[in-house]
Every structure is written in structure tokens, then in C-alpha cells.
Amino acid sequence: MGRGTERRAARQIACSECPLRRLATFRDFSRSELAFVADFKKGELSVDRGASLLIEGAHNPHLYTVLSGWGFRYKMLVDGRRQIVNYIMPGDLVGLQGSLMGEMAHSVEALSPMVLCVFERDHLMSLFREYPTLAYDITWIASREESMLDENLLTVGRRSALERVAYLIAFLASRADSAGLVGRNDLGIPITQQHVADTLGLSLVHTNKTIRKLINQDMLSWGDGNCTVLDRKALHRLAKWRDEERLPRPFI
Amino acid sequence: MGRGTERRAARQIACSECPLRRLATFRDFSRSELAFVADFKKGELSVDRGASLLIEGAHNPHLYTVLSGWGFRYKMLVDGRRQIVNYIMPGDLVGLQGSLMGEMAHSVEALSPMVLCVFERDHLMSLFREYPTLAYDITWIASREESMLDENLLTVGRRSALERVAYLIAFLASRADSAGLVGRNDLGIPITQQHVADTLGLSLVHTNKTIRKLINQDMLSWGDGNCTVLDRKALHRLAKWRDEERLPRPFI
DNA sequence: CGACAAGTTGACGCACGTCAAGGCCGGTGG
DNA sequence: CCACCGGCCTTGACGTGCGTCAACTTGTCG
Numbered sequence: 049m050g051r052g053t054e055r056r057a058a059r060q061i062a063c064s065e066c067p068l069r070r071l072a073t074f075r076d077f078s079r080s081e082l083a084f085v086a087d088f089k090k091g092e093l094s095v096d097r098g099a100s101l102l103i104e105g106a107h108n109p110h111l112y113t114v115l116s117g118w119g120f121r122y123k124m125l126v127d128g129r130r131q132i133v134n135y136i137m138p139g140d141l142v143g144l145q146g147s148l149m150g151e152m153a154h155s156v157e158a159l160s161p162m163v164l165c166v167f168e169r170d171h172l173m174s175l176f177r178e179y180p181t182l183a184y185d186i187t188w189i190a191s192r193e194e195s196m197l198d199e200n201l202l203t204v205g206r207r208s209a210l211e212r213v214a215y216l217i218a219f220l221a222s223r224a225d226s227a228g229l230v231g232r233n234d235l236g237i238p239i240t241q242q243h244v245a246d247t248l249g250l251s252l253v254h255t256n257k258t259i260r261k262l263i264n265q266d267m268l269s270w271g272d273g274n275c276t277v278l279d280r281k282a283l284h285r286l287a288k289w290r291d292e293e294r295l296p297r298p299f300i
Numbered sequence: 301m302g303r304g305t306e307r308r309a310a311r312q313i314a315c316s317e318c319p320l321r322r323l324a325t326f327r328d329f330s331r332s333e334l335a336f337v338a339d340f341k342k343g344e345l346s347v348d349r350g351a352s353l354l355i356e357g358a359h360n361p362h363l364y365t366v367l368s369g370w371g372f373r374y375k376m377l378v379d380g381r382r383q384i385v386n387y388i389m390p391g392d393l394v395g396l397q398g399s400l401m402g403e404m405a406h407s408v409e410a411l412s413p414m415v416l417c418v419f420e421r422d423h424l425m426s427l428f429r430e431y432p433t434l435a436y437d438i439t440w441i442a443s444r445e446e447s448m449l450d451e452n453l454l455t456v457g458r459r460s461a462l463e464r465v466a467y468l469i470a471f472l473a474s475r476a477d478s479a480g481l482v483g484r485n486d487l488g489i490p491i492t493q494q495h496v497a498d499t500l501g502l503s504l505v506h507t508n509k510t511i512r513k514l515i516n517q518d519m520l521s522w523g524d525g526n527c528t529v530l531d532r533k534a535l536h537r538l539a540k541w542r543d544e545e546r547l548p549r550p551f552i
Numbered sequence: 553c554g555a556c557a558a559g560t561t562g563a564c565g566c567a568c569g570t571c572a573a574g575g576c577c578g579g580t581g582g
Numbered sequence: 583c584c585a586c587c588g589g590c591c592t593t594g595a596c597g598t599g600c601g602t603c604a605a606c607t608t609g610t611c612g
Contacts (some may be wrong), residue, residue, distance in 0.1 A: 089376050114413075123454045131454040145443045148436075152544065153447045176436045179426040183435045184400075190442040191397045195405045197449040202375045202383040204457045205501030209600070240558065249457030249600050258600095272609090273558075283575065288377055293403065461568070492590065503569050508592065524577095525590075 052149040060092055060163075068115065068139050068299065071097065071228040075185075075296045084179050085300060088171055093164045097238075101156040101164075102143055108152060111169050112142040113300050117162030118238050121154045122246070132247040135159075135195055135220060138227045139299045140191050147172055160238045167300075185298030192297065202250045207287070209258045215287035217268055221277045226294060236276035312344055313367065320387035322549065323480040327437075327548045336431050337552060338421055345416045349490075353408040353416075354395055360404060363421050364394040365552055369414030372488050373406045374498070375434060384499040386448055387411075390479045391551045393441050399424055412490045414493050419552075437550030442549065444549065456501045458538070461510045464500040469520055473529045478546060486529035 061067070063086040068074060075087070076298040093112065095101060098265065104123060119136040133154060136142055139252040147169035150156055203215050220237050245255040262268050267279045267286075284291075313319070315338040329337070343482065349351060354360055356375060371388040385406060386396055398404040399421035401448060428435040455467050472489050497507040514520050519531045519538075529535065536543075 106449055121450075124451055125454070125458060127540075129458040131457040133450045133453050144439075145447055148440045149442045149447070149547070153544070155452055171515075173432075173436065176432040180425075180432065180435065183432065183439070184425065184428045187396075187435070187439045187442055187610050188400045188438055190446060191400045194442060194449065195401070195448050196405055197374075197446065197453065198375055198385045201385050201449065201453055201456060202377070204453060205383040205499075206381040243557080247457075252559095253561090253602075260560080270559085288379075289444060292405070295401070494590085504591095505570075505593090506568055512592080522591085545578095 055100055062086065063089060066115075068228070071139075073226045073228065073294075073297060074100055074299045081179060081253070084175070084182070088167050088175060088300075089165050090168055091166045093166050095158045095162050095262060096163075097160050098156045099138040099162075101158060101162075102146065102152050102154075103239075104152055105154045106146075106152050107150060108146050109148045109169055111144060111167040111172065114138050114140045114142060115163040115165055118159040120159055120243065121156050123154045124127055130246045131249070132243060134193065134200065135223070136270075137223060137229065139297075141186065141300060142162060143169075144186065144190060159243070160193060182226075182300065185300060188298050200247075205228075205231040209248070209250055210261065211287050212250070213244060213255070213258045213262060214283045215269070215289065216244060216247055217262075217275060217277060218280060218283040218287055218289055220275075220281075221280065226297075235272075238274055238276060240273055241270075303376065308466055315341060315481075318367075323391075323414065324445055325478045325480065325546075325549060326391060326551045330433075331368070333431060333434060336427070336434065338496060340419050340427060340552075341417050342420055343418045345418050347410045347414050347416075349410055349412050351410045351414075352408060353414075354398065354404050356404055356407045358398075358404050359402060360395060360398050361421055361488070363396060363419040363424065364416040365419070365533075366390050366392045366394060366400045367387060367415040367417055371431065372409040372411055372495065373408050373501075375406045382498045383495065383501070384495060389481065391549075392479075393552060394441060396438065409497070429528075434552060437552060440550050441552075452495045452499075456535070461500070461502055462513065463507060463539050464502070465507070465510045465514060466519070468496060468499055469514075469527060469529060470532060470535040470539055470541055472527075473532065473535075487524075488526040492528055493522075495504055 052275065064082055069077070069270070089261075092115070101112070101119065114136055116138055119142070120132050121134050121136060122130055122132045124130050136156065142164065143152070145154075175186075179279060203212050207215060217237070221240075240257050241259060242252055244250075244259065245252045248255065251260070259268075259270060262283075263270055265282070267277075267282045269276045269278055312552050315321075316334055321329070327512060332473070344367070351357070353364070353371065366388055368390055371394070372384050373386050373388065376381055388408065394408060394416065397406075422474045427438075451471075455464050459467060462500070472491075476489065493507050494504055494509065496502075497504045500507065502510070511520075511522060514535075515522060517534070519534045520531075521530055530541045
């Protein structure tokens with residue numbers, strides 16, 4: 049499928065005991081919804097850091113929900129220029145676009161070891177038929193993705209390099225929060241400066257110099273392929289951040 | 301609601317006679333689907349060029365489908381920098397994100413006189429409950445929007461100014477095609493160079509110089525707030541365009 | 553020990569931004 | 583009728599934020 053090892057494991061976590069569902073950020077399911085999802089789930093997929101989950105142009109019979117780990121979606125031009133389009137973390141739905149439209153229009157790669165629930169795309173229609181509330185949730189999730197992309201476009205199109213970096217780091221930290229990735233012994237955001245550059249439309253060198261400025265101002269620290277936020281308020285100020293109300297969100 | 305006049309008109313076009321539905325690009329409806337949509341529709345909205353349809357931060361009780369005309373979605377930073385995030389044309393759904401998540405995260409403005417079908421967002425859940433095929437369509441539409449945004453991000457982040465302009469014009473021409481806007485006496489794409497600049501993350505002056513290069517190479521022409529494509533292949537080549545399969549698409 | 557991935561830093565160049573001025577044209581009002 | 587204005591496009595001169603090139607460091611893995 050791609051570089052990096054990968055293996056399919058038998059089901060390890062029952063949906064009823066899904067650790068994500070306990071988090072305050074995610075909405076509760078009715079008993080029957082839970083039963084449907086448990087049946088919808090066909091297995092689990094574990095991949096290493098660097099593994100390709102989905103590849104642009106391919107047809108993939110599966111749909112995933114991230115159980116743990118980080119990843120990113122990206123597109124490439126023929127000559128190798130890469131644009132990271134968004135990041136993926138626990139609770140996110142992966143591969144919906146391919147399920148609906150056939151061919152994937154982007155690739156997905158793991159930033160850390162990941163575990164994903166596997167669903168079959170052929171059963172998606174039955175979800176829509178039998179569980180309108182879940183169908184609504186899926187649309188909600190797609191719509192949330194859309195609004196993240198809008199904001200990322202604003203960032204790449206109209207913010208300066210310094211604002212862009214501040215925004216991106218604050219954005220990732222905020223999402224990590226809401227996905228319940230805080231108190232754990234995860235050391236921070238598992239990205240390299242190359243990822244930052246490819247997300248923000250900057251060169252690696254200029255990205256490095258910009259990050260360094262933020263480090264020198266004690267807004268964040270960088271080490272070992274890991275970024276940690278030290279002064280979130282300062283980042284928000286720099287990035288002209290506007291927080292949105294954060295409602296409990298759905299997840300499949 | 302915004303600048304520009306605006307008026308609500310009584311229903312003028314019955315869904316069963318919707319001119320869009322006759323186009324090859326849109327999928328056919330069953331009789332009962334059509335009946336539902338006809339009932340879902342609460343009226344029509346006509347606005348002039350320059351009118352604001354939706355405003356960032358506002359709550360709007362409506363959901364729209366574009367019947368005719370062009371518009372665009374945009375976001376702004378506090379200091380006035382503007383980023384156009386996508387364009388809107390016949391057959392597109394407008395305001396879904398606000399319907400699902402409450403507050404609008406972007407604004408929408410008309411590029412030409414527009415007519416829109418008005419739906420009430422409170423009835424969206426009943427659509428999901430009673431017409432899973434329509435719910436599926438809505439999700440499909442959201443997913444299509446997502447893949448357009450992905451591509452726009454790639455453009456703004458990784459293409460050069462010349463590639464960006466070529467890509468954008470080709471993109472708009474292609475969408476206009478598939479929305480059935482060709483043979484009509486519409487003279488072209490109704491945008492100003494300021495719109496192009498705000499879409500591509502460029503300055504107005506540099507945008508102008510870039511467009512001029514394309515005009516001098518007879519790839520397009522510009523006049524009277526209107527852009528016309530003269531050599532689509534050349535634009536595609538320049539933009540490193542990849543065409544996607546174009547399936548019949550849904551529309552509500 | 554070499555090889556490679558990730559980060560760092562300085563020197564230099566260019567693609568783009570900014571500033572400034574002017575042209576064209578349709579609309580409005582004297 | 584002309585005078586004036588504002589929206590849109592155009593062009594030149596000049597400045598700068600970011601890209602490119604190149605070299606070095608550090609850590610890790612074999």
C-alpha cells in the first residue's frame with residue numbers, strides 16, 4: 049500500500065468501550081446507534097509512522113475513523129511540490145470523499161503510529177437508510193472539515209509567514225485538545241518543519257527561521273520531531289485567532 | 301442584510317420544471333423525491349450584483365440552492381485582508397455549514413444578479429429522516445466542496461502566480477460548463493481582477509501583470525468585468541491541470 | 553564508521569508587494 | 583453640452599519577504 053509497515057489486526061476495542069466516546073467533546077449515542085456502528089465496523093488497522101493510508105487516484109473500499117495517532121492529508125503536483133491540506137487526529141473520519149466519489153483526490157500519511165476503525169464503503173448507504181441521525185453526523189463532520197479548509201485557505205492566502213506559523217501551531221494544539229490528546233504522555237505535536245513548510249506554502253529554510261523567532265520569544269519549543277506550545281495566548285494574538293464556540297461534536 | 305437591493309419573490313419556478321434538472325450534469329429524481337423537495341422549498345430569493353447573501357458570524361435560518369447567477373464565499377481578517385474561498389454557481393448548495401453548525405464561518409456575496417431557492421434549515425433533519433437518498437446527495441455535495449477546497453489550497457500554497465491565474469480561470473470555466481452556463485448569452489466569467497487577487501493570495505498589481513501575460517499570449521481576454529477563455533488547453537498545460545472524471549452530480 | 557533525517561545559519565537573488573500616476577468609461581448632475 | 587466622479591484596469595519604479603544555494607551540526611541507526 050505504501051512505505052512503512054502495516055498490519056491488520058483483529059478487533060481489539062469494542063465500540064461500546066470506545067475510549068473516545070467517553071470524552072466530553074463527542075456526543076453520546078443511543079443504544080441502537082451504538083449497535084449499528086459496532087456492526088458497521090469491520091476491523092482495525094494499525095500503521096506505523098510514515099505509512100501511506102490512502103493514495104491519490106486510487107479506489108479504496110474502506111472508510112476509517114481514527115482511534116489514535118496523527119496523520120495528514122496532502123496533494124502533489126506532477127513535479128513533486130507537495131501541499132498538506134489538513135491534519136487528522138482521533139475522532140476524525142478518513143476517506144469519506146473517496147467513498148462518495150470513487151477516486152481519492154488526495155493522499156493520507158501517518159505522522160505517528162495510528163490505529164483506525166475500518167468500515168466498508170458499500171455499507172454507507174445502509175447507514176443513510178437506517179440511521180438518519182448518523183447520516184446527519186457524517187454530513188456535520190464533512191461540513192466541519194470544510195470550515196477548517198476555509199480557515200487554512202485564509203491562512204495560506206493572506207497571512208504573513210510569522211502569522212501562518214503561529215496560526216498553524218495554535219490550530220493543531222487546539223484540535224489536539226479537543227481530541228483529548230492533552231494530559232497524556234504525548235510530548236506535543238509530532239510534525240517536522242518540512243510538514244509545516246508544506247502546509248503553509250513556505251520554503252523549508254524560511255519556515256525554520258520563522259519558527260526560530262517564535263522559539264526565541266518563548267512561544268513554543270521544538271525538539272525531536274515534536275513541537276510544544278508554551279504560550280498559547282501569544283500565538284493567538286500573533287495569528288489574529290478567533291475562537292469559535294465549541295459544541296459537542298459527532299463521531300462515528 | 302447587506303448592500304445591494306434584494307427582494308423576496310413568490311415562487312416562480314416549480315421544482316418539477318426546474319431548468320437545472322434538465323441538464324445532463326444533474327442526476328434525475330424519483331417522483332417522490334421531487335415532491336419532497338418541492339415541499340421543502342419555501343420560496344425564492346433574488347439579489348443584485350454586490351449583495352451580501354450571508355455574513356460571517358451571523359445565524360441564518362435558511363439554506364439555498366442557486367438557480368441562476370454567480371457568487372463567492374469569502375473570509376476576512378480583522379485588518380481587512382480578504383480571502384475568497386470558493387465560487388458559487390447554479391446547482392450549488394449555499395449555507396449548509398451554517399445550517400449544521402449554527403454560526404456562519406464565512407460570508408457570501410453575489411457576483412451577478414442571482415436567484416436562489418430558499419429552504420428552511422429546521423426542516424433539514426426531516427429530509428435526513430425521510431429521504432436518505434437526498435441526505436446522501438447533500439453529503440456528496442459537501443464532499444465535492446471539500447475536494448475543490450483541497451485543490452484551491454494546493455493552488456494558493458504551491459503554484460506560481462502564472463500557474464495560479466491559469467488554474468483559477470480554467471477552474472471557473474470548467475465549473476461554468478458543468479453548470480450549463482455555456483451557450484447562453486452570458487459573456488464569460490463575471491469577476492474583476494480584484495477577485496482574482498483575493499482568491500489567489502496575490503496583490504492586485506501583480507495579478508494584473510500576470511493576467512496581462514496570459515492575454516498577450518491569447519489564452520484569454522478581459523473586458524468589462526468579464527473574463528473569457530480563448531485557449532483552454534494552453535491554460536490547462538500551464539496550470540498542470542488534471543481532469544477528473546465527471547459523474548452526474550446530485551443537486552437539491 | 554558512514555549514511556541519513558532533521559534542524560540551523562549566512563549570503564544572495566528574485567518573485568512578488570507597495571507606491572504612485574494615469575487612462576478608459578459609464579453614470580450623474582450642473 | 584461638459585464637468586466631475588468612482589470603478590476598473592494599466593504601467594513603471596522601487597522595495598522586501600521569502601526562496602534558493604550551500605555548508606555545517608546533531609542525533610540515530612545500522
